[in-house]
Amino acid sequence: MTELTLAKSLKIITSALAKGKELNLKPLCVVVLDAGGHVKASQRQDGASMMRFEIASGKAYGALAVGAGSRWLNLQAETRPHFLEGLSAVSGGKIVAVPGGVLVRDRKGAIIGAVGITGDTSDNDEACAIAGIDAAGYTPDAG
Amino acid sequence: MTELTLAKSLKIITSALAKGKELNLKPLCVVVLDAGGHVKASQRQDGASMMRFEIASGKAYGALAVGAGSRWLNLQAETRPHFLEGLSAVSGGKIVAVPGGVLVRDRKGAIIGAVGITGDTSDNDEACAIAGIDAAGYTPDAG
Amino acid sequence: MTELTLAKSLKIITSALAKGKELNLKPLCVVVLDAGGHVKASQRQDGASMMRFEIASGKAYGALAVGAGSRWLNLQAETRPHFLEGLSAVSGGKIVAVPGGVLVRDRKGAIIGAVGITGDTSDNDEACAIAGIDAAGYTPDAG
Amino acid sequence: MTELTLAKSLKIITSALAKGKELNLKPLCVVVLDAGGHVKASQRQDGASMMRFEIASGKAYGALAVGAGSRWLNLQAETRPHFLEGLSAVSGGKIVAVPGGVLVRDRKGAIIGAVGITGDTSDNDEACAIAGIDAAGYTPDAG
Numbered sequence: 001m002t003e004l005t006l007a008k009s010l011k012i013i014t015s016a017l018a019k020g021k022e023l024n025l026k027p028l029c030v031v032v033l034d035a036g037g038h039v040k041a042s043q044r045q046d047g048a049s050m051m052r053f054e055i056a057s058g059k060a061y062g063a064l065a066v067g068a069g070s071r072w073l074n075l076q077a078e079t080r081p082h083f084l085e086g087l088s089a090v091s092g093g094k095i096v097a098v099p100g101g102v103l104v105r106d107r108k109g110a111i112i113g114a115v116g117i118t119g120d121t122s123d124n125d126e127a128c129a130i131a132g133i134d135a136a137g138y139t140p141d142a143g
Numbered sequence: 144m145t146e147l148t149l150a151k152s153l154k155i156i157t158s159a160l161a162k163g164k165e166l167n168l169k170p171l172c173v174v175v176l177d178a179g180g181h182v183k184a185s186q187r188q189d190g191a192s193m194m195r196f197e198i199a200s201g202k203a204y205g206a207l208a209v210g211a212g213s214r215w216l217n218l219q220a221e222t223r224p225h226f227l228e229g230l231s232a233v234s235g236g237k238i239v240a241v242p243g244g245v246l247v248r249d250r251k252g253a254i255i256g257a258v259g260i261t262g263d264t265s266d267n268d269e270a271c272a273i274a275g276i277d278a279a280g281y282t283p284d285a286g
Numbered sequence: 287m288t289e290l291t292l293a294k295s296l297k298i299i300t301s302a303l304a305k306g307k308e309l310n311l312k313p314l315c316v317v318v319l320d321a322g323g324h325v326k327a328s329q330r331q332d333g334a335s336m337m338r339f340e341i342a343s344g345k346a347y348g349a350l351a352v353g354a355g356s357r358w359l360n361l362q363a364e365t366r367p368h369f370l371e372g373l374s375a376v377s378g379g380k381i382v383a384v385p386g387g388v389l390v391r392d393r394k395g396a397i398i399g400a401v402g403i404t405g406d407t408s409d410n411d412e413a414c415a416i417a418g419i420d421a422a423g424y425t426p427d428a429g
Numbered sequence: 430m431t432e433l434t435l436a437k438s439l440k441i442i443t444s445a446l447a448k449g450k451e452l453n454l455k456p457l458c459v460v461v462l463d464a465g466g467h468v469k470a471s472q473r474q475d476g477a478s479m480m481r482f483e484i485a486s487g488k489a490y491g492a493l494a495v496g497a498g499s500r501w502l503n504l505q506a507e508t509r510p511h512f513l514e515g516l517s518a519v520s521g522g523k524i525v526a527v528p529g530g531v532l533v534r535d536r537k538g539a540i541i542g543a544v545g546i547t548g549d550t551s552d553n554d555e556a557c558a559i560a561g562i563d564a565a566g567y568t569p570d571a572g
Contacts, residue, residue, distance in 0.1 A: 003475070005475050006472055006473065006474055006475055009472075010472070036479060038473075038479050038480065038482060039471060039473065039482035040472075040473050041470075041471060041472045041473065042468060042470060042471045043435060043438075043439070043469075043470045044435065044467075044468060044469050044470065045435055046432070046434050046435055048210075049207065049208065049209055049210030049211075049254070050178075050179065050180055050207045050208055050210070050465065050467050051207075051208035051209065051230070051233070051234060051467070053467060053468035054233040054234065055208075055209075055229075055230065055233060057233070058229055058232070058233040062229075074225070077223075077224075077225030078223075078225070081224070081225060084225055084228070085228065088228060088229065088232050093232030093233065093235070093236075094232070094233065095229055095232065095233075096226070096229030096230065096232075096233055097225045097226075097228075097229050098223070098225070098226050098229070144430055144432050146332070146430050148332050149329055149330065149331055149332055153329070177465065178464075178465055179336065179463065179464055179465010179466055179467060180465055180467075181330075181336050181337070181339060181465060181466075182328060182330060182339035183329075183330050184327075184328060184329045184330065185325060185327060185328045186292055186295075186296070186326075186327045187292065187324075187325065187326050187327065188292055189289070189291050189292055193322060193324050194324065196324060196325035235521060334496075335493065335494065335495050335496030335497075335540070336464075336465065336466055336493045336494055336496070337493075337494035337495065337516070337519070337520060340519040340520065341494075341495075341515075341516065341519060343519070344515055344518070344519040348515075360511070363509075363510075363511030364509075364511070367510070367511060370511055370514070371514065374514060374515065374518050379518030379519065379521070379522075380518070380519065381515055381518065381519075382512070382515030382516065382518075382519055383511045383512075383514075383515050384509070384511070384512050384515070
């Protein structure tokens with residue numbers, strides 16, 4: 001498995017924030033988790049509110065939890081909420097099931113990490129995560 | 144950034160409770176949090192029930208978490224409940240997503256704290272929080 | 287049982303903070319709990335650090351938990367730490383077992399609440415709690 | 430109060446990691462928290478173990494909790510362990526009381542955040558935190 005390095009993680013964050021600036025979005029927080037769900041790097045822009053780290057992390061963690069971008073989790077939450085409730089419970093309350101948590105896949109399709117972004121609309125958050133992962137040369141999987 | 148002082152916090156509480164008396168509301172609890180979500184001051188009126196401190200604090204904490212008054216959170220809970228469930232989980236169970244948690248903004252619009260009130264209807268609780276923040280010379284943001 | 291009113295709670299806080307000023311202490315946080323361990327009122331002075339509310343509350347909660355001022359808990363922690371560890375666990379992690387948590391007793395000796403103070407040395411914190419309870423016409427019990 | 434910006438936070442992290450490289454230390458994790466204890470930015474170097482983010486964050490959080498660098502907490506843990514146990518409990522288990530959590534003070538001495546570092550010895554971790562804060566033009570307070 002390719003390892004998601006700190007250098008690549010910072011490339012993802014920088015590119016995601018550049019996308020946010022290009023789209024004139026509100027202040028964002030970007031969190032990159034490794035394949036085991038542990039924080040590799042994070043940046044919260046000035047003006048982004050208090051719990052944005054936890055929200056961004058929760059999107060990325062949810063994606064890793066089920067091996068699908070958090071957009072898929074969002075759909076699950078709408079169609080069978082009891083699944084998300086159970087998933088949240090067994091995760092110890094670490095999941096936020098709305099779009100913006102995107103898997104990072106290497107060239108062979110293996111999951112090597114996940115990116116979570118929050119601060120603007122969930123759709124815009126997701127677009128920035130995809131842009132960041134693309135820029136780092138990996139394949140985004142938004143669900 | 145302006146710091147929300149203890150003196151201003153007490154002015155907010157006193158004015159909010161005066162508003163409650165003027166409107167002939169039930170006994171209230173008022174909690175003022177600083178910008179980081181930490182308790183600056185609180186008062187629970189005689190007759191207000193046991194957990195009113197936690198409820199008031201939870202409204203204010205939720206507002207700070209996302210940078211919007213808790214009325215916005217209330218709407219989110221109605222339209223996409225799984226977002227609120229996730230937010231509550233990653234906060235460690237610190238959020239109460241109903242109206243009555245109002246951000247305190249300084250003249251430049253920066254969030255310098257939040258006020259949470261509970262005891263009467265959520266709308267009345269919110270009206271008191273707004274009155275208190277106004278009286279202290281800051282801008283209330285109810286969501 | 288006498289009820290510890292909000293008016294009396296504020297008298298305790300104001301008097302305790304006046305004592306702190308008289309003794310030239312560092313910024314303090316004062317929390318008043320009712321007989322059931324629920325927050326009645328609190329004030330954290332400007333410059334008192336982030337978690338002072340939780341520490342002050344933890345001293346007062348510990349005092350109520352065992353019906354003795356937190357100085358007694360401090361002694362227990364030194365002589366049989368496993369008791370404090372168990373107590374902390376069954377309380378759900380709500381207790382800070384150092385001096386500065388003082389019971390409020392009415393004229394008949396009944397426990398009607400507790401005051402917790404933190405910010406300076408534990409001994410000085412306790413002296414302010416005692417001064418505040420005295421000023422309100424109740425009997426302090428520091429353990 | 431000065432706000433600890435993302436730009437300054439990144440300057441702290443980059444400088445702290447440069448110090449680690451200069452001293453030939455093991456892979457480090459650096460976390461920068463704002464004055465309210467919320468994550469502003471973080472970087473975990475390749476090879477740093479799984480929970481380094483949580484450890485670094487716990488050092489910084491502990492420093493902010495009591496307004497003293499985590500070296501002071503380390504001393505407290507040795508001389509009156511029950512205080513640290515209580516503090517950990519009321520924090521919800523967020524504190525790691527060993528050196529390496531250093532307060533960031535502005536020119537007026539106000540606490541505007543904290544830096545936590547882990548990966549090498551606690552003394553070396555702390556040296557890097559101090560170097561990072563110095564490089565950003567702020568005053569480190571290691572306790």
